[in-house]
Amino acid sequence: MIEVENLSKTFKVYHHRKGFFGSFVNLFSRKHRIVEAVDNVSFSIKRGEVVGYLGPNGAGKSTTLKMLTGILVPTSGSVRVNGYIPHRQRKENAKHIGVVFGQRSHLWFDLPVQESFELLQRIYRIPQVQYNQNVEMFDGLLNIGEFFRTPVRQLSLGQRMRADIAAALLHDPEVLFLDEPTIGLDVVAKARIRQFIQQINTERQVTVVLTTHDLDDVEKLCKRVILIDKARLCFDGELAALRRLLSTERILSVDYAETYSDISIPNAHVTYREGNRVQYQFSPEEISTADLIGAILQRFKIVDISVQDPDIEELIKTVYEDNRALEQKLTETTAIDLTNRDT
Amino acid sequence: MHHLSLYLHFVKLRIRSQMEYRFSFLFDLLSQASISVIDFFMIALLFNRFKELAGWSLWEVGFLYGIIGVCFAVAEMIGRGFDVFQNSVVRGDFDTILIRPLGTFFQVFSQDFLLRRVGRFSQAFVILLIANSQLTISWSFVKVGYLLVSLVSGTCFFVALFVIGATSCFWTIQSIEIVNIFTNGGVFMGSYPFSIYRRWFRHFFTFIIPLACVNYFPALFLMEKVVPSGVSTLGVYLAPFAGFLFFGITMLFWRWGVLHYQSTGH
Numbered sequence: 001m002i003e004v005e006n007l008s009k010t011f012k013v014y015h016h017r018k019g020f021f022g023s024f025v026n027l028f029s030r031k032h033r034i035v036e037a038v039d040n041v042s043f044s045i046k047r048g049e050v051v052g053y054l055g056p057n058g059a060g061k062s063t064t065l066k067m068l069t070g071i072l073v074p075t076s077g078s079v080r081v082n083g084y085i086p087h088r089q090r091k092e093n094a095k096h097i098g099v100v101f102g103q104r105s106h107l108w109f110d111l112p113v114q115e116s117f118e119l120l121q122r123i124y125r126i127p128q129v130q131y132n133q134n135v136e137m138f139d140g141l142l143n144i145g146e147f148f149r150t151p152v153r154q155l156s157l158g159q160r161m162r163a164d165i166a167a168a169l170l171h172d173p174e175v176l177f178l179d180e181p182t183i184g185l186d187v188v189a190k191a192r193i194r195q196f197i198q199q200i201n202t203e204r205q206v207t208v209v210l211t212t213h214d215l216d217d218v219e220k221l222c223k224r225v226i227l228i229d230k231a232r233l234c235f236d237g238e239l240a241a242l243r244r245l246l247s248t249e250r251i252l253s254v255d256y257a258e259t260y261s262d263i264s265i266p267n268a269h270v271t272y273r274e275g276n277r278v279q280y281q282f283s284p285e286e287i288s289t290a291d292l293i294g295a296i297l298q299r300f301k302i303v304d305i306s307v308q309d310p311d312i313e314e315l316i317k318t319v320y321e322d323n324r325a326l327e328q329k330l331t332e333t334t335a336i337d338l339t340n341r342d343t
Numbered sequence: 344m345h346h347l348s349l350y351l352h353f354v355k356l357r358i359r360s361q362m363e364y365r366f367s368f369l370f371d372l373l374s375q376a377s378i379s380v381i382d383f384f385m386i387a388l389l390f391n392r393f394k395e396l397a398g399w400s401l402w403e404v405g406f407l408y409g410i411i412g413v414c415f416a417v418a419e420m421i422g423r424g425f426d427v428f429q430n431s432v433v434r435g436d437f438d439t440i441l442i443r444p445l446g447t448f449f450q451v452f453s454q455d456f457l458l459r460r461v462g463r464f465s466q467a468f469v470i471l472l473i474a475n476s477q478l479t480i481s482w483s484f485v486k487v488g489y490l491l492v493s494l495v496s497g498t499c500f501f502v503a504l505f506v507i508g509a510t511s512c513f514w515t516i517q518s519i520e521i522v523n524i525f526t527n528g529g530v531f532m533g534s535y536p537f538s539i540y541r542r543w544f545r546h547f548f549t550f551i552i553p554l555a556c557v558n559y560f561p562a563l564f565l566m567e568k569v570v571p572s573g574v575s576t577l578g579v580y581l582a583p584f585a586g587f588l589f590f591g592i593t594m595l596f597w598r599w600g601v602l603h604y605q606s607t608g609h
Contacts, residue, residue, distance in 0.1 A: 071441045094444035106439045
């Protein structure tokens with residue numbers, strides 16, 4: 001369905017001189033630096049998968065999506081979506097994909113939702129029967145009927161997002177790209193959109209690729225996650241595998257009875273300290289939980305102590321912060337986690 | 344056919360939304376028309392003093408003015424999408440265009456339609472009619488056909504200038520102001536017979552930016568004026584096609600520019 005091989009994108013970022021004279025000079029000489037937005041990324045996604053494409057801000061998520069949707073031309077590498085090369089067969093590709101950018105609406109700002117939809121019907125040449133069926137179904141799932149005649153500019157963020165997602169699916173695309181579909185939404189609206197995506201995926205076999213910062217989205221929707229950081233792919237596998245892989249690192253929280261200046265413990269490092277509350281991160285392979293607690297009790301007086309597995313947000317943070325450690329772990333455990341990845 | 348019906352639908356929607364504010368629309372229409380009346384009034388004042396300019400009478404110049412005015416007004420009306428394209432790039436709206444299964448050129452073209460340029464159009468058209476009534480042009484089928492082709496071609500010429508400005512946004516984000524020198528400045532320059540300008544200037548605006556082909560050469564042909572030395576008669580016959588050629592080249596430039604689109608906020 002989606003094949004990405006050695007995909008890279010570099011941008012030239014120009015240095016702009018300021019002021020009147022500066023802008024004149026800009027016309028003739030422009031200094032630039034090369035920014036690698038996506039660097040040698042490869043993955044493949046099968047029909048019907050829901051994949052979370054994750055990474056911190058500026059990691060290259062949106063750039064990748066823009067190359068998959070034909071908005072940007074890759075610098076090198078190859079992309080195929082439904083067999084089409086998006087930037088060369090942009091129009092063909094566009095007929096078979098749906099795109100939603102959370103930050104921006106693809107609808108016509110000053111038109112009512114209904115007229116926007118009718119315009120899309122004309123643009124995509126959607127047969128009337130199919131159009132009616134889809135609108136009816138989306139109304140049932142997303143309640144778009146309640147604001148069907150309201151101009152897009154007057155919609156609330158949640159309504160707009162519902163309208164945008166429905167609009168992206170009117171022409172029955174095989175792949176749906178969602179760039180932060182739940183950004184800024186309240187809990188109810190988020191839940192509704194997640195449920196909808198899930199339903200579309202199971203009922204229509206729509207392949208979904210979504211980027212998000214909301215890890216609830218990932219937990220609820222995605223079996224598989226692809227992590228990228230600093231333009232590079234750093235994990236591709238099942239969410240469960242990622243958690244297994246990283247949850248070897250555990251966290252011990254301690255409330256000390258007094259303020260100690262030196263609280264360092266061998267084989268455990270302090271990740272958080274505020275007042276007398278301290279968090280240690282440790283790997284059970286290096287020091288067992290019992291030994292660590294023992295070492296602490298030996299030296300300090302404590303009020304409370306607890307051990308926890310890091311939640312997914314923490315996990316992903318560690319991935320971003322400590323890319324190299326992960327890579328090392330990945331090479332050790334590749335056999336388990338990456339062999340079942342087909343191409 | 345699909346594209347034509349889509350275009351008409353888009354235009355209908357644009358016109359409807361512009362008519363929503365009826366008073367402001369009418370006011371714009373009137374102010375547009377009166378500003379351009381003053382424009383021509385300035386030319387008339389000049390002739391009050393000199394009677395003729397390089398062998399051209401007031402109404403002969405009025406004919407020149409009328410043709411270029413009509414072309415520019417229509418170009419502004421239909422080429423608005425390219426004229427304000429800078430905003431689309433800055434806001435990232437061009438992303439939306441790229442995810443639709445239609446050509447980018449077509450979509451930008453049909454994005455906007457500036458109805459209130461009807462004011463400017465009608466003013467130029469009226470001057471063209473008056474000039475015609477004051478002159479004794481022997482109209483024939485060939486000449487009417489030639490004029491119509493010239494008007495369409497001249498409109499293409501100005502739209503092409505907007506396209507050049509729009510295409511530059513793919514690299515600079517901001518539209519290059521220099522294009523305005525050729526659009527607004529072009530109308531001003533084209534309102535006078537080209538024979539008054541210097542040689543290099545005439546050549547530049549014939550072979551590089553074919554402004555002279557919009558109205559000067561057509562006016563020579565239609566009014567059967569003596570073709571100045573150095574101008575080939577064949578060139579005068581072919582002049583109305585320059586606008587189409589220029590338009591075609593800018594379309595290629597546009598296609599190439601789209602490949603360099605960097606989007607925003609990666």
